[in-house]
Amino acid sequence: MEKKDKKNVRVRFAPSPTGLFHVGSARTALFNYLYAKKNKGKVILRIEDTDRERSVKEYEEDIMRSIEWLGLGWDEGPFRQSEREEIYKKYVMDLLESKKAYYCFCNKERLEEMRNEQREKKEPPRYDGKCFSLTKEKREEKINKGEQFTIRLKISEEDVVEFDDLIRGPVKFNARDIGGDFVIAKGDFSVLYNFACVIDDYEMQITHVIRGEDHISNTPKQILIQKALDFPSSEFAHIALTLGTDKSKLSKRHGAVSISEYREKGYLPEALVNFIALLGWHPGGENEIYGLGELIEKFSLSDCQKSGAVFDIKKLDYMNGCYIRKMSTEDLAVRCIPYLADAGFIKVGFKENRYPPAYGGVRPEANYYTTDEGEIHFPKIVQIVSLYQERIKFLSEVKDLLDYFFKDELEFEKELLFWKDAGEGETEKNIDKCIEIVSSIEKWEKVAIEEVFLHEANKEKDRGRLLWPLRVALTGKKASAGPFDVAWVLGPEKTLKRLKMAKNRLKTE
RNA sequence: GGCCCCAUCGUCUAGUGGCUUAGGACGCCGGGUUCUCAGUCCGGUAACACGGGUUCAAAUCCCGUUGGGGUCACCA
Numbered sequence: 001m002e003k004k005d006k007k008n009v010r011v012r013f014a015p016s017p018t019g020l021f022h023v024g025s026a027r028t029a030l031f032n033y034l035y036a037k038k039n040k041g042k043v044i045l046r047i048e049d050t051d052r053e054r055s056v057k058e059y060e061e062d063i064m065r066s067i068e069w070l071g072l073g074w075d076e077g078p079f080r081q082s083e084r085e086e087i088y089k090k091y092v093m094d095l096l097e098s099k100k101a102y103y104c105f106c107n108k109e110r111l112e113e114m115r116n117e118q119r120e121k122k123e124p125p126r127y128d129g130k131c132f133s134l135t136k137e138k139r140e141e142k143i144n145k146g147e148q149f150t151i152r153l154k155i156s157e158e159d160v161v162e163f164d165d166l167i168r169g170p171v172k173f174n175a176r177d178i179g180g181d182f183v184i185a186k187g188d189f190s191v192l193y194n195f196a197c198v199i200d201d202y203e204m205q206i207t208h209v210i211r212g213e214d215h216i217s218n219t220p221k222q223i224l225i226q227k228a229l230d231f232p233s234s235e236f237a238h239i240a241l242t243l244g245t246d247k248s249k250l251s252k253r254h255g256a257v258s259i260s261e262y263r264e265k266g267y268l269p270e271a272l273v274n275f276i277a278l279l280g281w282h283p284g285g286e287n288e289i290y291g292l293g294e295l296i297e298k299f300s301l302s303d304c305q306k307s308g309a310v311f312d313i314k315k316l317d318y319m320n321g322c323y324i325r326k327m328s329t330e331d332l333a334v335r336c337i338p339y340l341a342d343a344g345f346i347k348v349g350f351k352e353n354r355y356p357p358a359y360g361g362v363r364p365e366a367n368y369y370t371t372d373e374g375e376i377h378f379p380k381i382v383q384i385v386s387l388y389q390e391r392i393k394f395l396s397e398v399k400d401l402l403d404y405f406f407k408d409e410l411e412f413e414k415e416l417l418f419w420k421d422a423g424e425g426e427t428e429k430n431i432d433k434c435i436e437i438v439s440s441i442e443k444w445e446k447v448a449i450e451e452v453f454l455h456e457a458n459k460e461k462d463r464g465r466l467l468w469p470l471r472v473a474l475t476g477k478k479a480s481a482g483p484f485d486v487a488w489v490l491g492p493e494k495t496l497k498r499l500k501m502a503k504n505r506l507k508t509e
Numbered sequence: 510g511g512c513c514c515c516a517u518c519g520u521c522u523a524g525u526g527g528c529u530u531a532g533g534a535c536g537c538c539g540g541g542u543u544c545u546c547a548g549u550c551c552g553g554u555a556a557c558a559c560g561g562g563u564u565c566a567a568a569u570c571c572c573g574u575u576g577g578g579g580u581c582a583c584c585a
Contacts, residue, residue, distance in 0.1 A: 016585050051584055108583070115582095124511040125581065150583050168514070177512045179581065186583050193585045217513060217580045240515080240578095247577065275521095278534095282522055286533050305515095305522080308578065312520045315535040325548080391547040419544075457544080464544040471544065479546035 009041025010207050013067065013074060014197070016048040017059035020258035021066035023311065024212065024242040024250050027276045031239055032210045033072045034277070034299035044204050045077035050196050052082065066259035070269045071292060079204070081196045088191040088199050091229060092151060092184065100228045101184060103149045104131040105142050127152065127180035151189075152181040153228060161220040166208070166237035166301045173220040182221060194218055198225040201234055210237045210301070213308075214249065237301050240280045243308040250311055266339060266395025267316065271323040275316045279309040289322060317393040324393070329386040333378065334364060336385045336398050343399040345406035346371050346381070371406055383489045387481040401480075405489070410476030410498070414505045419468040427469050428506050434470045435499045444492050450484040473502035 011032040015025050036043045047063070049055035064078065081088075095101035106127075115125040132154060134142075143149070159175035184195040191199075197218075201209060216238045226233055244254030256262065262272055274290055282305070283290070283298035290298070324332065340346045349368045364378040384405050388398060404410055417427050437452055453470070457463040471483035474490060487495045 014585090018585070048585060054584070104583095111583085119510070122510050148583085165514095171513075173513070177581090179512095183583055190583095192583075197585090212579095213514065214579055215585090218585090220513095238514085243578080245520085249579075278521065280521085284523070286523080288521090288534055307515045309522090310520055312535070315521065318535055321548090388547085390549085393547095462544085467544040469544090475545095477545085481546085483544075 008205075008207065009036055009039040010044060010205050011036045011041060011210055012044040012046050012201070012204065012206050014046045014048050014200075014211070015063050016051070016054075017056055017063060018051070018054045019059055019252075020260055021059075021063045022250075022257050023259060023262070023272075023276065024257070025063075026066065026070060026259050026272075027242055027279060028210065028212055028239060029067060029072060030070070030273060030276055031281070031299075031301075031304070032208075034296055035208065035210060035237075035301060037296045038299045041207070042075040043073070044079070044206065045074040046079045046200060046204070047077075047081065048193065048196070049080055049082045050191060050193060052190075055082070062258075062260055066263070069263055070259065070273055072273075076204075079200070081200065084196070084200070085190060087203065088185070088196055089189045091199055092189055092191065092195075095153065095184075095228060096151065099154070101151050101153050102132050102181075103134070103139055103143070104152045104181075104183070105134070105147050105149050106131060107148065124177060125179060126176075127182070129154075129181055132181065149187050150183045151185040153184050153225060154181050155224050159224070161223050163219060163223060163233070163236055165216075166210075166235055167239060167304050168306060171216065171219070173217075175220070175224070178217075178220050178224075184225065194221045195225060198222045198229070198231065202226070202229070202231045206234055208235045208237060210239065213238045213241050237304075240305055241308040242279060243310045245310060245312075247308070247310065249308075254311075255313075264396070266335075266397065267320050268323045268335070268395075271320040272316070274323075275319050279311065280305040289319070321393045324395075325390055329382050329389065330364070332389055333382040333385045336395055337367075337369070337381065339396050339398050340381070340402065340406075343403070345402065346376060372408075380489075387485050387489065391481070404475045404477065404480075409501070412472065412476040414508065416476075416478060417469045417472050417502060417506065419462075419464045422465060422469075424506055426465070428503060430466050430469050431473060431499055431503045431506075433466060434473070435496065435503075438487070438492060438496050438499065441492065444488065446484065446488045449488050453484060469502070470499075473499050 013029045013032055015021065015029070033043055035041070045064070045067070047055075047060055049060070060078075060080075067073065092101065096103075104127075111127070114128065118125050131152070155175050155178070157176040157180075161173045161175055161178075163171055165171050182194075183192060185191045200206075219236055219238075223233060225231075242250045244250045246254075250257055256265070259272075263269075270291065273292060273295070274288075277290065277295050278288060281299070281303055283300075283303060327335075337346070337348060341348050346369045349370065351366055351368060367378075369376050369378065369381065384402060385398065388401055392398065392401065417431075418424075419427070419430075422430075433456065434453075437456055441448060441452060453467070454463075457466040460466055467483055471480060471486070472478070474483060474486045474495065475481075480486065490498070
């Protein structure tokens, strides 16, 4: 149903900076982006900060940082509604002059009371239009007395507002159900959301308004404003909401909802984008892994689901794991380094000051790394990290998993060294054997280590007798990467040292 | 409560009147690989909300019921 001229598609991201950038807003931004790119159109970023009290500069930064991190970007902006008040005011004055809007001096108490009464009578809350009939003299008198006022748009209650939603098809509202003449501006002529939105969409020549379903009831108001101003109507597409596990609109109480939280936990932007795109949209077919390019190529509003989609973190985890496994080990190391640094395992230095660290970005060619023991080279980090490439679902896991590569002494109960029913004696014997094997290896290479250990371990009826204590001695953990790999990365000296330390530990209480 | 939107496995979904004993993915369960944890491979569990129509034929079209959600500010 995507008809009309798509040659000059212009869409907008219009978040308001009243909180950290949310996965729901990110999904809306994504759909806008995909639609625009698919149709060779432009994306305009507009910060909706007409509510000064609730708008926070840091959140605005978070919005832009998050959008960029996701790889989405925009073509024009950022525009800020707080910087466009003169423009809005001009339109308010026009409306006032043409009598399509009027001053209202009703105070909040009266409004509140009226609403309560209507509610009790089970009527829909609605402004009764009292101030519309105020005479010019009366009005000026009140203004001169300094009475507070608002400006309301006069609507005709018989009107039927219809629009053809690109996702849902025709949607119809009776004007009498939208609550009467509604406020478009406050006493200082600062305008409200619906009004600013319509003016901006017009001035920025937005062709397609793609937004969350929660805005569907704002649409008739906006269309009424468009009509009052003789603006052409834009196309609307209301995408279904992102839901929490209880099926209500996703919000803070559902847990992590901001893009920055996901970034910090170590989700990859490409995985997050892939996952979010598939919430409420499906290109058909059985593939589920798509890069941004493919997403753009396949995107269509008509393939969007009409019902809300629950944000299922388990599936995101799975997808993130897929993306982690898919990337090169070098790339993985680059992405893990900030987490290793954060855990205090390594320190990141910069060879040249003119290459300041990019946001979240590490560049092996411009950095050097140190541990408590001195410099550690990038290839070594690659080795370490690659042992966990198949094991982690998100990057921050390396903080808990890789500690033993950066510690000299490991903390663990000696009983952890015991394989099944093996006691102290047998365990000591096996550790001795490991020491012997390690000492005998001439070329410290992955395959060689594995071969000789396996050869020895196969003599036992159960490989674990030899390999379990080896692994625990090297890692101090009951779950870890394979012992040969760990030994190889650790190097012969450290391997030997840890085996000896494990042996000593057996003798302690 | 008014208005609006929606309705296929627990979750994301395929399905656009016959190809469907409803397909895939995540999760979950079982098994293989295995020193552990992952990963990987194989197998399994599980859904068309209900009731009426229309039709030779309905998950698919229509109506109703029920259920869920959104929204009703001098917030966005």
